[in-house]
Amino acid sequence: xxxxxxxxxxxxxxxxxxxxxxxxxxxxxxxxxxxxxxxxxxxxxxxxxxxxxxxxxxxxxxxxxxxxxxxxxxxxxxxxxxxxxxxxxxxxxxxxxxxxxxxxxxxxxxxxxxxxxxxxxxxxxxxxxxxxxxxxxxxxxxxxxxxxxxxxxxxxxxxxxxxxxxxxxxxxxxxxxxxxxxxxxxxxxxxxxxxxxxxxxxxxxxxxxxxxxxxxxxxxxxxxxxx
Amino acid sequence: xxxxxxxxxxxxxxxxxxxxxxxxxxxxxxxxxxxxxxxxxxxxxxxxxxxxxxxxxxxxxxxxxxxxxxxxxxxxxxxxxxxxxxxxxxxxxxxxxxxxxxxxxxxxxxxxxxxxxxxxxxxxxxxxxxxxxxxxxxxxxxxxxxxxxxxxxxxxxxxxxxxxxxxxxxxxxxxxxxxxxxxxxxxxxxxxxxxxxxxxxxxxxxxxxxxxxxxxxxxxxxxxxxx
DNA sequence: CTTGACATGAGACGGAGTATCACCCAGTCT
DNA sequence: AGACTGGGTGATACTCCGTCTCATGTCAAG
Numbered sequence: 001x002x003x004x005x006x007x008x009x010x011x012x013x014x015x016x017x018x019x020x021x022x023x024x025x026x027x028x029x030x031x032x033x034x035x036x037x038x039x040x041x042x043x044x045x046x047x048x049x050x051x052x053x054x055x056x057x058x059x060x061x062x063x064x065x066x067x068x069x070x071x072x073x074x075x076x077x078x079x080x081x082x083x084x085x086x087x088x089x090x091x092x093x094x095x096x097x098x099x100x101x102x103x104x105x106x107x108x109x110x111x112x113x114x115x116x117x118x119x120x121x122x123x124x125x126x127x128x129x130x131x132x133x134x135x136x137x138x139x140x141x142x143x144x145x146x147x148x149x150x151x152x153x154x155x156x157x158x159x160x161x162x163x164x165x166x167x168x169x170x171x172x173x174x175x176x177x178x179x180x181x182x183x184x185x186x187x188x189x190x191x192x193x194x195x196x197x198x199x200x201x202x203x204x205x206x207x208x209x210x211x212x213x214x215x216x217x218x219x220x221x222x223x224x225x226x227x
Numbered sequence: 228x229x230x231x232x233x234x235x236x237x238x239x240x241x242x243x244x245x246x247x248x249x250x251x252x253x254x255x256x257x258x259x260x261x262x263x264x265x266x267x268x269x270x271x272x273x274x275x276x277x278x279x280x281x282x283x284x285x286x287x288x289x290x291x292x293x294x295x296x297x298x299x300x301x302x303x304x305x306x307x308x309x310x311x312x313x314x315x316x317x318x319x320x321x322x323x324x325x326x327x328x329x330x331x332x333x334x335x336x337x338x339x340x341x342x343x344x345x346x347x348x349x350x351x352x353x354x355x356x357x358x359x360x361x362x363x364x365x366x367x368x369x370x371x372x373x374x375x376x377x378x379x380x381x382x383x384x385x386x387x388x389x390x391x392x393x394x395x396x397x398x399x400x401x402x403x404x405x406x407x408x409x410x411x412x413x414x415x416x417x418x419x420x421x422x423x424x425x426x427x428x429x430x431x432x433x434x435x436x437x438x439x440x441x442x443x444x445x446x447x448x449x450x451x452x453x454x
Numbered sequence: 455c456t457t458g459a460c461a462t463g464a465g466a467c468g469g470a471g472t473a474t475c476a477c478c479c480a481g482t483c484t
Numbered sequence: 485a486g487a488c489t490g491g492g493t494g495a496t497a498c499t500c501c502g503t504c505t506c507a508t509g510t511c512a513a514g
Binding site for chain 2: 468469470471472
């Protein structure tokens with residue numbers, strides 16, 4: 001498999017040089033040293049060739065999510081980081097593919113499809129972990145959608161300027177997103193006033209030992225805020 | 228344009244009856260009363276034909292977002308409802324397309340692409356309204372991703388069981404999602420304690436006339452919660 | 455050695471999408 | 485009126501992707 005992915009990288013380089021449209025499957029097969037028929041058997045299609053590594057990655061992510069014993073938030077974060085790091089580790093192929101995508105709308109669309117696979121994987125996993133009824137389903141659907149969108153956004157940022165800082169930035173943003181979602185949807189605890197319409201939503205982030213401590217903090221913060 | 232969309236609907240029915248793969252572009256063109264060449268000029272491709280109405284809808288949404296003077300939350304919600312209602316209004320075409328999609332992976336993939344167009348539209352609009360720096364960019368990216376995912380989820384639910392209740396359910400969930408995002412990311416006001424690590428995040432949803440009123444509500448709610 | 459499962463190659467085929475050229479039919483200029 | 489022009493259309497040829505079928509090679513088990 002490793003050698004196969006290495007070959008994929010060379011073929012992506014070839015496509016870059018000769019152009020996506022200008023390079024026929026016959027040429028690719030010839031360079032790969034296989035027949036046209038075998039090319040389709042192995043890679044599926046000309047497009048699939050370019051994203052062959054994602055199939056591998058999707059399996060890894062699937063395995064990780066299935067086996068992890070982290071809590072939902074940690075597993076979600078680690079899953080996202082797993083995918084992000086994977087792109088950064090295969091820098092050569094990732095960058096070559098990115099250059100190639102600039103040439104072809106068809107390929108950019110295909111990339112969007114791939115990211116949908118990740119989204120679906122995360123969504124289904126969240127649904128099994130949280131349940132797929134009512135609010136929990138919204139969390140699963142929304143968080144998966146938002147998280148993958150965030151991932152793609154930071155990956156694009158990295159592609160424009162490959163630096164390791166972005167990895168850390170992404171991790172922070174991912175944490176924040178997950179926190180906002182899970183606490184906002186009361187997955188890990190939310191308390192609202194029951195007497196009337198909503199007045200304030202209080203999200204507890206740490207251990208609360210004393211109720212008055214919270215009130216003091218709220219009072220202090222509101223005082224700072226008010227004119 | 229209306230008559231063109233009406234023709235699209237009949238062609239989708241035709242594709243349903245004869246099968247997506249089994250129906251050639253020649254047949255479609257013949258039924259539409261145009262030549263093969265004209266078919267490609269008008270519809271772009273065989274796939275595009277099936278989603279021709281989405282192009283119209285995307286333009287409408289774009290126009291709505293560009294012209295609206297609602298606040299971000301309301302505009303976002305109304306934009307989503309605009310799209311959702313559009314599917315429900317064109318019930319015949321939407322359901323026919325849904326049946327057609329069951330036949331072909333290719334078409335289902337194409338549909339995912341279409342939803343990405345909506346996502347991009349929302350994201351870019353959010354970025355212009357909120358800014359695309361730091362936290363605000365994360366809100367734009369994440370909210371657009373989550374909102375469209377939620378929309379697709381509820382649309383799928385409606386397709387399995389077309390009832391009007393789902394419209395209302397979707398509206399509530401969309402509202403909730405937007406609120407969670409905007410308040411969670413401090414876009415419309417959030418206050419935290421500044422003395423130490425985060426203890427509680429309080430999101431103010433209504434007009435606050437008195438600080439102690441908030442504290443009372445918080446205290447009451449926490450009391451209810453504690454064992 | 456034979457057999458059967460499996461990977462590969464060779465070649466034919468169908469069909470999507472593109473490019474080119476000719477045509478028609480407005481509206482416009484002389 | 486007659487010539488001109490340009491956008492929309494049809495006819496046709498062409499490229500190339502992806503599939504299918506059949507022949508060949510390989511390897512392991514019996």
